[in-house]
Amino acid sequence: MKINLSIEKRTILVLTLFFLSTVIIIMAIIFPTINFIKNLSDDTGNLRKYLDDKYEANHSLLNYKQKIEEDSAAITEYKSYLFFKGEELQLITKLENLAEQYKLNQKINNTDLDKPGNTIHISLTLTGNYANLLQYLLALEKDVYFMQVKSLHLSPGFSTPTDDPQAAILNLDLVLYAAKQ
Numbered sequence: 001m002k003i004n005l006s007i008e009k010r011t012i013l014v015l016t017l018f019f020l021s022t023v024i025i026i027m028a029i030i031f032p033t034i035n036f037i038k039n040l041s042d043d044t045g046n047l048r049k050y051l052d053d054k055y056e057a058n059h060s061l062l063n064y065k066q067k068i069e070e071d072s073a074a075i076t077e078y079k080s081y082l083f084f085k086g087e088e089l090q091l092i093t094k095l096e097n098l099a100e101q102y103k104l105n106q107k108i109n110n111t112d113l114d115k116p117g118n119t120i121h122i123s124l125t126l127t128g129n130y131a132n133l134l135q136y137l138l139a140l141e142k143d144v145y146f147m148q149v150k151s152l153h154l155s156p157g158f159s160t161p162t163d164d165p166q167a168a169i170l171n172l173d174l175v176l177y178a179a180k181q
Helices: 007-081 088-101 130-141
Strands: 105-111 119-129 147-156 167-179
Touching (some): 088 119, 130 167
Antiparallel strands (some): 105 119, 119 167, 147 167
């Protein structure tokens, strides 16, 4: 069965077949490939975002870890400035040695070293040379323990003509914050 077609009809038929085969190729191969590439691009973008988030989280963790190590070192350093319960004898000895160093008479009037709590109140009366009292206060300020002066009263001392004309009396109320060991 032979079909006789004119050249025009043959050309139209060939062009139509060519057009249909092109459309079939586009629909069967190119569109799915384009969709696959688009999905792959989206997945790659999501994976990149996920990896960036993981990197940021790890970087933050490393920063936090470094900060914690720095803070731990600082905390260890601050422990030397804290007064711990159980070191009461050392504190009293330190105050007495300091008074003796500056040639002062020291009397502990009131203390609550034996009471529970996180603060310790100490009331002292010191007598001696005015300059030595000031040196004592300066040394107390430079001491390793953090002491808060609640009350300070400095008055001239009562002296006889043979005593030091610069005699003074210092009443001092101190507060220390005590930590538990």
